[in-house]
Amino acid sequence: MKTITLIGSGNVATHLAKAFHNAGYQILQIWSREYDHAEALANQVFAEPIDKLSLLYPTADVYVLAVADDALFDLALDLRLRDALVLHTAGAVSLNVLKPISRKHGVVWSPQTFIRDVDMDYSELPFCVEGSSPDVTTHIMELLRPVSSHLFEIDTQQRQWLHLAAVMVNNFGNAVNAMAQDIIQSHNIPFEILHPLITMTAEKIKHGGLWQQQTGPARRHDQKTIDNQRRLLADDKKMLELYDLLTEIIQEKTKSGK
Amino acid sequence: MKTITLIGSGNVATHLAKAFHNAGYQILQIWSREYDHAEALANQVFAEPIDKLSLLYPTADVYVLAVADDALFDLALDLRLRDALVLHTAGAVSLNVLKPISRKHGVVWSPQTFIRDVDMDYSELPFCVEGSSPDVTTHIMELLRPVSSHLFEIDTQQRQWLHLAAVMVNNFGNAVNAMAQDIIQSHNIPFEILHPLITMTAEKIKHGGLWQQQTGPARRHDQKTIDNQRRLLADDKKMLELYDLLTEIIQEKTKSGK
Numbered sequence: 001m002k003t004i005t006l007i008g009s010g011n012v013a014t015h016l017a018k019a020f021h022n023a024g025y026q027i028l029q030i031w032s033r034e035y036d037h038a039e040a041l042a043n044q045v046f047a048e049p050i051d052k053l054s055l056l057y058p059t060a061d062v063y064v065l066a067v068a069d070d071a072l073f074d075l076a077l078d079l080r081l082r083d084a085l086v087l088h089t090a091g092a093v094s095l096n097v098l099k100p101i102s103r104k105h106g107v108v109w110s111p112q113t114f115i116r117d118v119d120m121d122y123s124e125l126p127f128c129v130e131g132s133s134p135d136v137t138t139h140i141m142e143l144l145r146p147v148s149s150h151l152f153e154i155d156t157q158q159r160q161w162l163h164l165a166a167v168m169v170n171n172f173g174n175a176v177n178a179m180a181q182d183i184i185q186s187h188n189i190p191f192e193i194l195h196p197l198i199t200m201t202a203e204k205i206k207h208g209g210l211w212q213q214q215t216g217p218a219r220r221h222d223q224k225t226i227d228n229q230r231r232l233l234a235d236d237k238k239m240l241e242l243y244d245l246l247t248e249i250i251q252e253k254t255k256s257g258k
Numbered sequence: 259m260k261t262i263t264l265i266g267s268g269n270v271a272t273h274l275a276k277a278f279h280n281a282g283y284q285i286l287q288i289w290s291r292e293y294d295h296a297e298a299l300a301n302q303v304f305a306e307p308i309d310k311l312s313l314l315y316p317t318a319d320v321y322v323l324a325v326a327d328d329a330l331f332d333l334a335l336d337l338r339l340r341d342a343l344v345l346h347t348a349g350a351v352s353l354n355v356l357k358p359i360s361r362k363h364g365v366v367w368s369p370q371t372f373i374r375d376v377d378m379d380y381s382e383l384p385f386c387v388e389g390s391s392p393d394v395t396t397h398i399m400e401l402l403r404p405v406s407s408h409l410f411e412i413d414t415q416q417r418q419w420l421h422l423a424a425v426m427v428n429n430f431g432n433a434v435n436a437m438a439q440d441i442i443q444s445h446n447i448p449f450e451i452l453h454p455l456i457t458m459t460a461e462k463i464k465h466g467g468l469w470q471q472q473t474g475p476a477r478r479h480d481q482k483t484i485d486n487q488r489r490l491l492a493d494d495k496k497m498l499e500l501y502d503l504l505t506e507i508i509q510e511k512t513k514s515g516k
Binding site: 069070092111112113124125126128150152154157158160161162163164165166167168169170171172173174175176177178179180181183184187188189190191192193194195196197198199200201202204205206209210211213214215216217218219222224225228229232233238239241242245246248249250252253 | 327328350369370371384386408412416418419420421423424425426428430431435436438439441442445446447450452453454455456457458459460462463464468469471472473474476477480482483486490491496497499504506507
């Protein structure tokens, strides 16, 4: 059986530890600078908690570095694991940062957001995989196959773009919903009225080209509604700027098509 | 049994006609300027198609005006229905436009988007209701109760804000997803990798305050990632502007709390 050691105890480390554990792998050690954090996670997956890199067993088959981007660069200075498979989990960091740590290195990144206290179905998680060689890529794919069936080979350059797109749909998408929530709540309207609309908007992604499915006042050049809505936003300079910019972008992108 | 006549044959008229028909109401007539359109919908709900307002039976209990905003103002000049209940379905139009048509008037607006060729579960649709008097509001609520259990009393001013919020979550939300789809596809990455993330982003609305749930480089002031992503967008002035504006808004809105 393959043994896995996790460096990190944050959100990504927690979910990966559980996903690997559920898939039948043995989690050997969990490292965190804070012993309590290491222990809390280690207890859940029957692993040994440690808070010093010098306590790492060099014998795990796989080391997963699930830490903040900056910490990855520090680890690259401190950690030498020779022949083990060493993986990082960062969307925005190049594969090459791991080169000094081990010859066999790779990236396992899942463009996913976690809702606190809500359990995930890991088998539905997409994983983007990059290996330092075709053999290593195959090796990582085999490692992940018991965890999820949604595995994609994505190189460092593609991952940068994918990360940008993930920021847009997730962070910007949430911000747009949050602004709507603010508007709604300051006029004593229950936000649940918009729940089905938000769910339906997300549902549209499964039905092809999204510009073709674009609707609304900007798309149909309904200037009367646009003017009314701009008037509502007159006191909020940033929101008005956003409204105008998105209206322009929508009109530009839907100009030629139906 | 209540009889309902529909003025209009577009998306909203179609879905409402089906929803009322499914709920057991008799649809008397369907009017459209294009006879073919009236007929296509009328056939589905066992109604009589007409293409002239002069052919309207004055005996229906309820007239639903589901037409474009501008056409509503035209109808207000042409249509006199005295004691019938007359409803419009527009998010952005005041209740008062119906005053000349009938004493008993109201608005039934559903902030919803329809996916072409995808059937809807109407019982999950939220309806925002406004009546010309408390009695009329009660009357409309009773009319809709067999159609949906998600009924909300929303006045004209609230409806304007709700409509703005709906434009944000639906039209702006779709636009943000569409831009991500463009980026993804121009780098030969399968868009399905982002499907679970988009679904999860929508799912967050059920878990409380959305600014508290905000994540990403803007939220954590991760300037290195922000700079990298701005560099990727350097050739697309509008997208860069949008990236900067949303980054600013997120940082401002999440400044004080966690």
